[in-house]
Amino acid sequence: xxxxxxxxxxxxxxxxxxxxxxxxxxxxxxxxxxxxxxxxxxxxxxxxxxxxxxxxxxxxxxxxxxxxxxxxxxxxxxxxxxxxxxxxxxxxxxxxxxxxxxxxxxxxxxxxxxxxxxxxxxxxxxxxxxxxxxxxxxxxxxxxxxxxxxxxxxxxxxxxxxxxxxxxxxxxxxxxxxxxxxxxxxxxxxxxxxxxxx
Amino acid sequence: xxxxxxxxxxxxxxxxxxxxxxxxxxxxxxxxxxxxxxxxxxxxxxxxxxxxxxxxxxxxxxxxxxxxxxxxxxxxxxxxxxxxxxxxxxxxxxxxxxxxxxxxxxxxxxxxxxxxxxxxxxxxxxxxxxxxxxxxxxxxxxxxxxxxxxxxxxxxxxxxxxxxxxxxxxxxxxxxxxxxxxxxxxxxxxxxxxxxxx
DNA sequence: TACGGTCATGTCACAAGATGACATCGGTCC
DNA sequence: GGACCGATGTCATCTTGTGACATGACCGTA
Numbered sequence: 541x542x543x544x545x546x547x548x549x550x551x552x553x554x555x556x557x558x559x560x561x562x563x564x565x566x567x568x569x570x571x572x573x574x575x576x577x578x579x580x581x582x583x584x585x586x587x588x589x590x591x592x593x594x595x596x597x598x599x600x601x602x603x604x605x606x607x608x609x610x611x612x613x614x615x616x617x618x619x620x621x622x623x624x625x626x627x628x629x630x631x632x633x634x635x636x637x638x639x640x641x642x643x644x645x646x647x648x649x650x651x652x653x654x655x656x657x658x659x660x661x662x663x664x665x666x667x668x669x670x671x672x673x674x675x676x677x678x679x680x681x682x683x684x685x686x687x688x689x690x691x692x693x694x695x696x697x698x699x700x701x702x703x704x705x706x707x708x709x710x711x712x713x714x715x716x717x718x719x720x721x722x723x724x725x726x727x728x729x730x731x732x733x734x735x736x737x738x
Numbered sequence: 739x740x741x742x743x744x745x746x747x748x749x750x751x752x753x754x755x756x757x758x759x760x761x762x763x764x765x766x767x768x769x770x771x772x773x774x775x776x777x778x779x780x781x782x783x784x785x786x787x788x789x790x791x792x793x794x795x796x797x798x799x800x801x802x803x804x805x806x807x808x809x810x811x812x813x814x815x816x817x818x819x820x821x822x823x824x825x826x827x828x829x830x831x832x833x834x835x836x837x838x839x840x841x842x843x844x845x846x847x848x849x850x851x852x853x854x855x856x857x858x859x860x861x862x863x864x865x866x867x868x869x870x871x872x873x874x875x876x877x878x879x880x881x882x883x884x885x886x887x888x889x890x891x892x893x894x895x896x897x898x899x900x901x902x903x904x905x906x907x908x909x910x911x912x913x914x915x916x917x918x919x920x921x922x923x924x925x926x927x928x929x930x931x932x933x934x935x936x
Numbered sequence: 937t938a939c940g941g942t943c944a945t946g947t948c949a950c951a952a953g954a955t956g957a958c959a960t961c962g963g964t965c966c
Numbered sequence: 967g968g969a970c971c972g973a974t975g976t977c978a979t980c981t982t983g984t985g986a987c988a989t990g991a992c993c994g995t996a
């Protein structure tokens with residue numbers, strides 16, 4: 541039998557990232573991942589629900605920071621969510637651009653991973669909305685502010701990891717938030733020009 | 739060999755819906771579905787990419803109506819998307835509330851199906867954003883208006899299928915759009931009271 | 937009627953994902 | 967030492983999903 545391996549979880553995550561990058565997600569079997577990490581396939585499934593989860597372990601950390609930020613911020617719902625994402629951008633993503641790009645390119649190469657990412661995002665949104673409701677924000681407002689905030693973050697994130705972008709994620713979030721406000725503000729009535737803050 | 743069956747696709751969709759409702763998604767095998775429809779498992783996989791797809795066949799129709807509506811409407815981006823969803827609500831969903839409820843309850847019972855639904859929604863959004871860009875709407879505005887519109891639709895839809903709701907989907911969409919505008923409008927400056935249309 | 941296409945389907949085989957049941961090893965507590 | 971326990975390995979099995987090939991129905995043509 542193979543000797544016991546410390547930090548099986550970390551080793552498996554690293555092995556999975558490497559293999560997905562080298563051969564692609566579909567071309568990598570769970571047995572391959574386990575072999576590279578020096579553990580059994582069964583151990584992989586005890587630590588991760590399925591093959592995709594090996595790529596999405598950071599989700600819990602993200603959720604924690606986000607929820608905490610929401611709880612601590614005192615502003616209107618949408619502004620609170622935006623501020624929370626900006627905090628996450630600083631604390632978690634700022635110095636991990638390269639990793640983010642690798643992960644993103646792996647995800648883009650597999651529909652299965654795209655689905656999983658959407659679900660993770662959705663679950664994150666649910667947590668944020670809960671945090672907002674816990675502060676007394678109404679049901680509908682909490683949902684809409686959260687979803688809008690998530691949209692802003694997603695678009696900003698996509699720009700951030702796109703090649704040839706030198707802006708910081710935090711800046712991009714601010715820009716996209718402003719754009720979203722402009723786009724959803726009351727329709728310009730047939731009058732000549734409506735004054736909007738830009 | 740089993741006799742040939744007309745409309746294999748329709749039979750399989752119906753069989754899948756029945757079985758998912760009776761036993762749940764996980765407890766139903768593709769072989770079960772095929773057997774009830776009177777065809778072979780292999781035929782199922784030729785008509786549907788995977789087990790989940792049997793529940794999501796209407797997506798293409800939806801996308802078509804939506805894109806057409808966007809192309810034909812002449813208004814600001816966000817308003818265009820909202821109007822398009824309202825048209826879909828009238829033309830497709832209005833008289834299918836019961837079916838929508840059954841489908842929804844099946845989806846809620848399976849994480850895999852939730853993932854697939856999110857992807858379908860995402861793909862729908864991409865199509866709408868493309869339609870918007872085709873009308874000359876800028877890249878960012880198209881994305882943000884679309885995502886916001888989709889959010890409005892999703893929230894409205896959730897209310898619509900919730901038990902004890904008697905409003906029409908179209909009305910709910912209008913309400914949620916107004917709410918979203920209110921939530922994302924510029925933050926109330928420290929001034930006493932900001933006037934907003936409610 | 938016979939012939940040759942083509943298209944959908946059935947049949948068989950199989951890799952990979954995922955899970956349950958059980959054995960085993962290392963350490964811990966008494 | 968010996969009982970206990972948690973993490974791991976091993977084995978068996980089911981299900982998903984796919985490739986390769988055979989068959990049978992249908993269609994136009996000679």
